[in-house]
Amino acid sequence: MIMEVLRSILKKPATNLYPAEKLEMAEKYRGELKFYPERCIGCKLCMRDCPTGAITIRKVGEKKFEAEIDLGKCIYCGQCVDSCLKKALEITKHIELAQLDPKKLKVVFGHEQAGESPEKPSQGAAE
Amino acid sequence: MHNSKEFKIPIGPQHPALKEPESFSVALRGEKILGVDIRLGYNHRGIEKACEERSYVQDIYLIERICGICSHAHATAFIQAVEEIAHLAVPERALYIRTLVGELERVHSHLLWLGVAGHEIGFDTLLMYTWRDREIVMDILADLTGNRVNYGINSIGGVRRDISPAQVKDVLKAVDKLEERTKYYIEVATEETTIIKRLSGVGVLAYDDAIKLDAVGPTARASGVARDVRRDDPYAAYDKIQFNVITDTHSDVYGRTVVRVKELMESYGMIREILKKMPEGPIAIKAPPRRIPAGEAISRYEAPRGEDVHYVKSNGTEKPERVKVRAPTLANVQAVKHMLKDRFLADMPIVIAAIDPCFSCTDRSIAIEDGKSRKKNVMTWQELHDYSIKWHRERGFDPAEINRKFHKTMEGK
Numbered sequence: 001m002i003m004e005v006l007r008s009i010l011k012k013p014a015t016n017l018y019p020a021e022k023l024e025m026a027e028k029y030r031g032e033l034k035f036y037p038e039r040c041i042g043c044k045l046c047m048r049d050c051p052t053g054a055i056t057i058r059k060v061g062e063k064k065f066e067a068e069i070d071l072g073k074c075i076y077c078g079q080c081v082d083s084c085l086k087k088a089l090e091i092t093k094h095i096e097l098a099q100l101d102p103k104k105l106k107v108v109f110g111h112e113q114a115g116e117s118p119e120k121p122s123q124g125a126a127e
Numbered sequence: 128m129h130n131s132k133e134f135k136i137p138i139g140p141q142h143p144a145l146k147e148p149e150s151f152s153v154a155l156r157g158e159k160i161l162g163v164d165i166r167l168g169y170n171h172r173g174i175e176k177a178c179e180e181r182s183y184v185q186d187i188y189l190i191e192r193i194c195g196i197c198s199h200a201h202a203t204a205f206i207q208a209v210e211e212i213a214h215l216a217v218p219e220r221a222l223y224i225r226t227l228v229g230e231l232e233r234v235h236s237h238l239l240w241l242g243v244a245g246h247e248i249g250f251d252t253l254l255m256y257t258w259r260d261r262e263i264v265m266d267i268l269a270d271l272t273g274n275r276v277n278y279g280i281n282s283i284g285g286v287r288r289d290i291s292p293a294q295v296k297d298v299l300k301a302v303d304k305l306e307e308r309t310k311y312y313i314e315v316a317t318e319e320t321t322i323i324k325r326l327s328g329v330g331v332l333a334y335d336d337a338i339k340l341d342a343v344g345p346t347a348r349a350s351g352v353a354r355d356v357r358r359d360d361p362y363a364a365y366d367k368i369q370f371n372v373i374t375d376t377h378s379d380v381y382g383r384t385v386v387r388v389k390e391l392m393e394s395y396g397m398i399r400e401i402l403k404k405m406p407e408g409p410i411a412i413k414a415p416p417r418r419i420p421a422g423e424a425i426s427r428y429e430a431p432r433g434e435d436v437h438y439v440k441s442n443g444t445e446k447p448e449r450v451k452v453r454a455p456t457l458a459n460v461q462a463v464k465h466m467l468k469d470r471f472l473a474d475m476p477i478v479i480a481a482i483d484p485c486f487s488c489t490d491r492s493i494a495i496e497d498g499k500s501r502k503k504n505v506m507t508w509q510e511l512h513d514y515s516i517k518w519h520r521e522r523g524f525d526p527a528e529i530n531r532k533f534h535k536t537m538e539g540k
Contacts (some may be wrong), residue, residue, distance in 0.1 A: 030273040050185070
């Protein structure tokens with residue numbers, strides 16, 4: 001007991017100064033989804049398997065698809081990633097998804113933004 | 128002295144001592160409890176019905192959310208039933224991974240319980256210690272499965288994630304650390320006089336009563352009933368692993384503490400053995416079926432709190448026809464009633480906490496039956512609303528009138 005007390009006096013704080021210092025998530029942590037429109041073939045298996053109906057695949061042109069992911073509905077189970085035959089979906093470690101405006105929780109991954117990760121929804125999170 | 132007077136006090140549905148909404152109506156004489164009436168239904172979420180409207184794949188994640196603590200228990204029990212109906216041969220390695228996650232979950236659940244029990248008896252140091260150590264196992268679970276709770280490790284016919292040699296090393300390291308800490312808790316539980324005096328003789332459930340009331344899990348084992356599904360009806364890889372069923376003869380809350388702490392030590396041994404014996408090979412069957420042939424199955428699983436029973440009936444489509452869940456708390460709730468009888472009111476929080484209750488797992492819907500015609504009826508939201516207004520009016524309280532007054536004052540400002 002006394003040893004515990006002494007150790008606690010000398011130890012640095014157990015908590016992190018959160019917004020400044022961020023904790024590293026586990027290697028395969030299930031966070032925000034990422035969609036690669038160029039790989040999607042529009043089979044909609046992900047829509048069928050999603051437990052909450054958070055993902056919607058829309059046809060926007062000849063063999064072109066975009067995905068709308070409702071981050072408020074998503075339970076981050078990653079089943080859509082497993083279901084996808086063409087690996088068009090990927091799970092990322094990104095977890096800071098809080099929003100004040102519910103509309104911002106709906107993220108659309110279209111062709112025009114392809115390649116660049118949708119950083120937009122995350123910016124308001126820390127404020 | 129007020130001892131001669133009998134009175135009833137309601138504890139819950141909303142009460143600071145309860146973690147979840149549940150109604151206990153306690154009949155008291157002085158400080159002594161004469162009887163307890165437990166009414167379930169405040170936490171009902173209709174998961175069983177919702178399962179019938181979703182496919183098997185979606186149900187795994189829904190079933191997993193029955194309980195936040197023993198999510199793997201529910202998911203595995205469900206998936207075992209589905210695999211039994213479809214006659215799927217699950218790869219050996221998948222079974223070992225399921226068992227591993229199951230045991231890690233038991234470790235985290237028992238550590239959590241130990242902290243809650245410490246908190247209920249005012250021993251908050253224990254809460255801080257155990258919950259700090261629980262972080263170790265939570266981190267391991269997040270690393271192995273991808274989430275701290277609701278692991279989502281199961282899929283039909285296997286598991287979704289493999290375990291790498293580096294992860295094996297991490298788990299072993301964590302287990303070593305936890306074992307060292309648990310030895311300290313055993314010391315605390317067996318030598319600390321505060322704990323022994325506070326918990327001994329509280330919430331007694333004799334061996335005969337435990338059998339009669341069908342107690343399960345650590346509650347039954349603390350009364351000397353060696354009842355453990357892992358040994359009685361082995362599932363996953365439990366038939367290949369050595370372990371002892373821990374029992375205790377104290378039959379009270381102290382006994383339940385001892386059983387849980389000792390079970391932690393058993394779990395560490397099992398985790399090491401699983402990692403040593405884990406065979407190489409695939410982790411899931413190729414192309415799991417979406418349609419499950421018609422049939423029915425019952426699956427049992429020893430959750431950290433006790434035996435969890437799932438019943439699944441399929442009809443050859445993508446969706447189950449019926450899913451029924453019997454959570455361990457439902458089996459133990461009658462035992463709580465018995466334990467509380469003739470005890471003091473002050474013992475109530477720890478006695479209820481000692482079965483490690485999960486009321487949201489347990490909750491059932493209530494069908495209203497007409498006393499005369501024996502007709503069951505279902506109320507719509509509007510009917511229920513009208514009924515409640517009528518009920519209050521008959522007792523001289525008009526919610527509509529109060530509502531009007533309230534709006535008037537608000538507008539006046």
